[in-house]
Amino acid sequence: MGKPRINTMEELSAAIGVSRPTLSRFFQDPSLVKPNTVARIEAGLATVEYIPNFFATRLNRKSTGMIGVIIPYLNDLFFTKLLESVEIAAMEAGLTVITQCSHSDPAIEARAAETFISMNVDGALVAPLGDHSDQAVYRRLQSRLPFVMMDSRPNTMQGVDFVGTNHTQSTGLIVEYLCRIGDPPVFLAMPRVNFNALEREAAYIAKMEELGFKPQVLGTELVNEDWHFEKHGEAVLNAELSAGRLAERSILCANDRLAIGAIRAATRHGLFPGRSKEGGFRIAGHDDYPLCPNINPSLTTVAQDTDAIGKKAVSRLLQKISGDLSDDTPEISLFDGSLMLRESA
Amino acid sequence: MGKPRINTMEELSAAIGVSRPTLSRFFQDPSLVKPNTVARIEAGLATVEYIPNFFATRLNRKSTGMIGVIIPYLNDLFFTKLLESVEIAAMEAGLTVITQCSHSDPAIEARAAETFISMNVDGALVAPLGDHSDQAVYRRLQSRLPFVMMDSRPNTMQGVDFVGTNHTQSTGLIVEYLCRIGDPPVFLAMPRVNFNALEREAAYIAKMEELGFKPQVLGTELVNEDWHFEKHGEAVLNAELSAGRLAERSILCANDRLAIGAIRAATRHGLFPGRSKEGGFRIAGHDDYPLCPNINPSLTTVAQDTDAIGKKAVSRLLQKISGDLSDDTPEISLFDGSLMLRESA
DNA sequence: CTCCCTTTTTTACGTATGTAAATATTGGCG
DNA sequence: CGCCAATATTTACATACGTAAAAAAGGGAG
Structure with a gap:
């Protein structure tokens, strides 16, 4: 529309006849200003086009109202679900979320962390890459700002707040189910690039032994270089069946x-x-990937509660940001998985 | 590590004995500073921990080196692929990408646009929501900064730079293939919430008529409220087959x-x-969704060249940002689809 | 009408850096 | 040794807004 464009608060002050500090307070919280004045400001704002400058706003505030989120991959609906949950929770808390994706590259992950520090984000949430990550990046974030890890955690990062799935429980659940209804399962693993996969493998072995069965793990050798999960699963099982x-x-x-x-x-x-x-x-699988109900046969699996994980990660981060923690012991929140019985098992 | 932390360029200047303006130029482009001095600065930087403040840096620059990207959904691997392509292309151009997801909500989309303006991004790239979008948002962006739309385009937004797929060609390609090898296809559509779907439907009808067949369109009525694509397809075909x-x-x-x-x-x-x-x-389908090769039967489809779309969108945006355009006619870049023959058709 | 309290305005300074102009320094060369 | 050019430093101002303190204005109660 043809509304006159106003670029600075100073100009706005002149245009609608309210002092700049009052406007500043109005934009931060209208309740700090007398209702009468609020009405005058709002009437004025309806007349013009003005958006406060994001950088100037954040430059001299104690809190930027921003949090940084790093996820390792975009092309995986699991992380995408988790990110969605995080973004919605953060939005409800009035935070601006800056999302960065590592694109499987530790260097990009490190740069994202630098960006967050440089932006004075109030806190950071990161779902790490696998083994490849330079863990100095996480320690750096941990030492500089409120920091919570999600989804998976390098075993060398024990002193950190963490929110994820209890893989011992979740994997145990489906192992037990499979053993109860039929033959004890073999475990189709993947190359050791992912902490969660390792935890699940260990949980599988433990549960099998607990039930008195002999565990059997397949697929830990790399099939091809730039493998994808689906291709790997197909190749490994294909080799077995062919044999x-x-x-x-x-x-x-x-x-x-x-x-x-x-x-x-x-x-x-x-x-x-x-x-x-x-x-x-x-x-059977693990995670409850969104497509599980839609394939043939539909996939029996154990669901990770991504929604709970995302919400908890945000609320824990907020807690650390506000600083009112009784003690500073890192909190480890593990959510249980739940069995999703479908056609495949 | 125990490196002393330095918070401002002023402190840094004092610490390593180089004037602040020189440091400022160094951080923007080391080649603006004499090699000898560069070496001194770098030696000093190795000693301390200093990261320039992101906001202060951008506050008084003519260019922020940032672009904003909006995608409508996260839980769709198509957008995720597109976003990946865009992020990588932007990164290679040295730009910081601020990504926002609309989460199917026009209000969130509008807020994202405000954020971009407020951040003085150099330009914006948006893949719009469907019908629901308030198109004033796009016009606003269009009028305030270099702006390119991706993937789909409201038919009321004709004067805008656009990068997407040539749906007439892509849909024509697969219609022709299906007709050539077997029975002329019926078209399984969806409720009219998506511009691309409409274009494909029209392209289907046109190609069928061109080939002398009678087009038949199914599935335009809403099956359930918060439908997902897979469920919709399943429900529509199920009803037909049951009948x-x-x-x-x-x-x-x-x-x-x-x-x-x-x-x-x-x-x-x-x-x-x-x-x-x-x-x-x-x-048969359309898009070449990443899972197409992995389902049973693998899905014959026509691939959108998301990589080309993402790259082109970024390069076109850069062109508009640099401002050296011979004329200001909006550029429409449509990439052809390519047939992916698999098992299902 | 005056006093007091609340709210607003005024004034002034702070945030961390970009940027331009004037001045000083350095290095190379004759 | 001195001059010129390239580079660095100094100085000063700009960016757009947050924030605090002091001064002024407004409104209600007595």
């Missing part, structure tokens, strides 16, 4: 994307995993 | 996620779409 193995077994995949690939391998061998057939060939 | 229709037809879905749902519906009716069976039941 005449596993056709009557249950297969627990370290995550759903591996399972999607495994299902494809099975289908190409004429096998249709399913729980209908007692004791027969079954495939 | 004894379409079992021998070819089905072209407006996008791959609909197709994934359609395949599931087919499977549950004992139908396995495939191109092996000449003239038989087939399902």
Whole structure:
């Protein structure tokens, strides 16, 4: 529209006849200004086009009202769900979220951290890359601002606030289910690049032994260089089936994307995993990837509570930002997984 | 590490004995400073921990070196791929990317636009929401800064720079393929909330008529309120198959996620779409969603060149930012789709 | 009408850096 | 040794707003 554009608060002050400090207080919190004056300001604002400068606003405030969020990958609906949950929670708390993606590159992750520090964000939330990460980056953030890790945690980062899934519980749950209904599962793992995958593998082994079964882990060797989860799952199971193995077994995949690939391998061998057939060939996953209900067969899995994780991460960060912590012991919040029974197991 | 922390350039100047303006020039571009001095500064920087303040840096520059990017959804790997391409291209151009997601909410989209203006970003790239968007938001951005739309474009926004797919070509390509190899396809559409879907529908109809076939469009009525693409595709095809229709037809879905749902519906009716069976039941999609190769059967589709779209959007935006345009006619860049022949059709 | 309290305005300074102009320094060369 | 050019430093001001203190204005109660 043709509203006159006003660039600074000074000009605005002149235009609507209210002093600049009063305007400043109005933009921070209208309740600090007398209702009568508020009305005058709002009437004036309706007349012009003015947006306070973001940088000038933050330059001399004690709090920027921003938090930084780093996720490792964009092309994974799990992180995307987590990010959505975080962004909504932060928005409800009135925070501006600056999201950065590492794109699988530790150097980019490090740069994102620098940016956050440089922006004086009130706090940072990071879902780390796998092994590759330079953990000095996390320690740096940890030492400079309120900091919470999400999803997975390097085993060398024990003194940090963390929010994630209890993989011992979640993996135990599905191992127990698979053992209860049919054959004890083998575990389709992946190359050791992901902390969570390792935790799940360990949880699988522990639960199997607890139940008196012999654990069996597959797929820890790299299949091809720039592998994707689905391709890896498909390749590993395909090799097994081609060798005449596993056709009557249950297969627990370290995550759903591996399972999607495994299902494809099975289908190409004429096998249709399913729980209908007692004791027969079954495939299960972990995470409850959004597409699980929509594939053939739909994938039995154990859901991570991404929504709870995102909300908790934000609320914990806010708590650390506000500074009213009874003690400064790092808080580890682990949410239980829940069984999603579908067709595949 | 125990490096002393230095907060301002003034302190840094005192600490390493180089004047502040020189430091300022050094941080903007070391080549503006004599190599000898550069060495001295770098030696000093290695001794301390200093990061220039992001806000102060941008406050008084003519260019902030930032661009804003808005995408409508996070939980869709198509947008995620596009965003990745954009972020990488921008990074290579030395730009800081501020990403905001609309989360299907026009109010959030509008707020994101305000944030960009308030941040003095050098330019904005937006993939709009569907119908719901308040188009005043786009016009506002368009009038205030270099602005390029991506992916889809409201038909009322004709005077804007746009980068996307040539849906007439891409849809025509797969319609032609389907007609050539077997039965002319019916079109599985979706409720009219998405501009691209409409373009594809129109392209389908045009190509069918060109080839002398009668177009048939399904699924334009809303199935349930908070529908997802997969569920919609599944529900629509399920209804048809249950009514004894379409079992021998070819089905072209407006996008791959609909197709994934359609395949599931087919499977549950004992139908396995495939191109092996000449003239038989087939399902095809549009987009080349990353999971297409991994489902059962793998999905034949037409790929959007998200990488080219992202790169072009960034380069066009840079061109507008630099301001050296021979004329100011909006540029419309449409990339062709390419056929991805897989198992389903 | 005056006093007192609340709110606003005025004034002034702070935030961390960019930027331009004037001045000083340095190095190379004749 | 001295001059010129390149570079660095000094000085000063600019960016747009936050914030605090002092002064002024406004409004209600007595």
